[in-house]
Amino acid sequence: MIRDITIGQYFPGNSPIHKLDPRAKLVLTFVYIVSIFFCKNFAALAISVAYLVFAVLLSRISLKLLAKSLKPIVIIVLLTSVLQIFYNDDGTVLFQRGWFEITTGGLVMAAFTTVRIIALVLASSLLTYTTSPTLLTDAIERLFSPLKKIKINVHSIAMMMTIALRFIPLLIDEVDKIMSAQKARGAELDTGSLLKRGQALVPVFIPLFVNAFTRAYDLAFAMECRCYRGGEGRTRLRVMKFCARDYVAFGVTIVCLAGIAVSNYFLTALI
């Protein structure tokens, strides 16, 4: 069902990963994702995967939940790895029938792509699962605050992101409700030609937009009532400050990156 979507969801917890400074988490996730693409051989890849597994275990997020975040990308992973097997003809031929051949190079490439995509998705899921949307946008605002110098209103953008993230689950719920209500009035939403289906969505989207605008107005009034006037001079309830935990995280990451660099340098590159 539509409400099974878990992307971008936050699962509160009390683990060391949850407690990391969101700015640190954001930067480290970004660095990690980039680093996955610099792994040139299995040793480097293994270090990278070990780092991720370590983080997952520390976060105490259930593996089932993480597996669920992989669901939407199963097809992409399968497709890309199959294509790699088809189109890569480096290395020795293992199997051949007509134009179709499987080579060691193809298998290695397929393995690398699969692991990279999965690690990428898991790392970003881990970030959103362990960081509340508000903290995340706060972190983005802080990290991008130097852009204020070139007249970019970082605060407004961050606030819009926070609100957008907050509204996603509400809107999903609402689509679900409106669809049921229109189906109860005999609307056929999942049969017929593409054009018909498109038309059938009108009774769903009009109420959805109308309600979204009403909500937006209400929210704007509520914010004004509480004297919101943008980021200028606004203080924070929770001031972000790096502590020992964050420096340890940076340290571990640097060790991991060094490991990857060393493996890349001393062992033969497979890709």
Add this chain to the structure above:
Amino acid sequence: MPILETQNLSYVYGENTPFRVQALKDVNISIEKGELVGVIGHTGSGKSTLMQHLDGLVKPTSGKVLLEGEDINASKAATRAARFKVGLCFQYPEYQLFESTVYRDIAFGPHNMGLSMEEVDERVRRAADYLEIRDAWMEKSPFDLSGGEKRRVAIAGVLAMEPEILILDEPTAGLDPRGRAQIASLIEKYRVSTGSTVMIVSHSMDDIAESATRVIVMDNGTVALSGTVDEVFREVQTLAQHGLDVPQITRVFLDLRARGVQVRTDIYTEKQARRELVGLLRKEGVLQ
């Protein structure tokens, strides 16, 4: 034969996820033609989920929903037919209005049934009549109406399909007392004049006590109690266990009794209360 019945109906949300919830457990209810059934239960008791099953919007995990003896989930055609025979009006139905005019919005349901233009027109007029929707509104945008008016238009949209069974989920939620009374009396008028079956889901005991011929109490996905208004509201203790209270007026009489005043406690509506109090005051010689 009951017009609508469920057999061992069970439903599970999010099977195989950490959020698994058993929303319905072995629900067996049967509704006779012409009844006005009140379904009560606190939030999360499964009443809304049950209503969605009765309209074929949700497929049961196990068990059956029988409409006039036929399984509504037997085929796609059967489900669709059931949607027209069972009219389900959701909570806050005004949020489903979308057309450019009130008339066209009410016509959406009958139009989906594939009726002729004349038939659609007749049904829209009849439904508008039942809900006392003025002709002047018909060409207005539904978004220009007030909350209570929108509610009536939305209910008319379901009524216009002329369902044999009308299910209303919290039809008076969020309205002021006058709006509540108006909607309740319009629904009752509709039921009496058409002889159709009506189910009202509510957590307001007072609404239910006023008009229901039978009450079903849901708790934790099961039917906790079922019977006439009298049979159900007599069970003060059991209701409390399920997180529910008796109607406010009944509470008054229970408290009077507890203070030693000799009154009946099977009082569920204002009318009964007035009669009982007047009788009591006469007996005491306060009233002539």
